[in-house]
Amino acid sequence: MEAQTEAIWRGDAKTGNKHADRCLAAFDKLCAHGDAGRDALTGLFAHPNMDVRTTAAAFLLRYRTPEAKAILEEAAKGEGLVAFAASQALKRWEEGTWALDPADDGAGQPEAPRPAPSSQHSRPRTKRAAPGWRRGNKRDKPGN
Numbered sequence: 497m498e499a500q501t502e503a504i505w506r507g508d509a510k511t512g513n514k515h516a517d518r519c520l521a522a523f524d525k526l527c528a529h530g531d532a533g534r535d536a537l538t539g540l541f542a543h544p545n546m547d548v549r550t551t552a553a554a555f556l557l558r559y560r561t562p563e564a565k566a567i568l569e570e571a572a573k574g575e576g577l578v579a580f581a582a583s584q585a586l587k588r589w590e591e592g593t594w595a596l597d598p599a600d601d602g603a604g605q606p607e608a609p610r611p612a613p614s615s616q617h618s619r620p621r622t623k624r625a626a627p628g629w630r631r632g633n634k635r636d637k638p639g640n
Contacts, residue, residue, distance in 0.1 A: 523555050527597060534559045534597070546571055547578050554585040555596050565589075 526533030538560060540552035553567035571582035588594040 519551065523597075531559070538563070541567060546574070550578050550582045550585075554581070557585065557589055557594060558597050558599060 523537070526537055529536075534556060537552055537556060540548055541556075541560075541563060543549050543552070549567050550571040553564040553571075557564045557568070565586065568582040568586050572579050572586060585594065
C-alpha cells in the first residue's frame with residue numbers, strides 16, 4: 497500500500513493501480529487459507545506506516561471488528577488520502593455496504609452482500625439500456 501500511495505502522489509495512476517491489484521491478489525490468497533490467512537494479516541495492525549495499518553484494518557473489518565475500527569477511527573482523525581480512505585471504510589461499514597471480506601455461510605459459501613439502503617439522491621441502475629436506445633426529450637413528443 498505504501499507504493500500505491502506514493503504512485504498516486506506522483507500522479508502515476510497506472511503504477512498505483514498495479515500496486516492495488518497486487519495488494520488485492522495477496523489478500524485473496526491469504527483469505528483462501530481461511531481465518532489462518534486473516535490472522536497472518538493482523539500482524540500489519542502494528543506496522544509503523546499508517547497507510548499499511550489502515551489498509552489491513554479495512555480488509556479485516558468483519559473478522560477483527562473492534563481492533564480494525566479502532567485503527568480506522570484513529571486514521572480518520574488525520575488529513576489526506578489515508579484519512580479519507582479510513583473514513584470511507586467506516587462509512588461503508590456503518591451503511592452495511594462494506595464487502596471486502598464477506599463472511600462464509602454454513603455451507604462454506606461467501607455470504608451475499610447486503611443491499612445498500614435506498615437513497616433519496618440516487619437509485620441503482622437495474623439493467624443496461626438496449627443498444628440503440630436513447631433518452632427522449634420534449635422535441636420527440638408528438639405535436640412538437
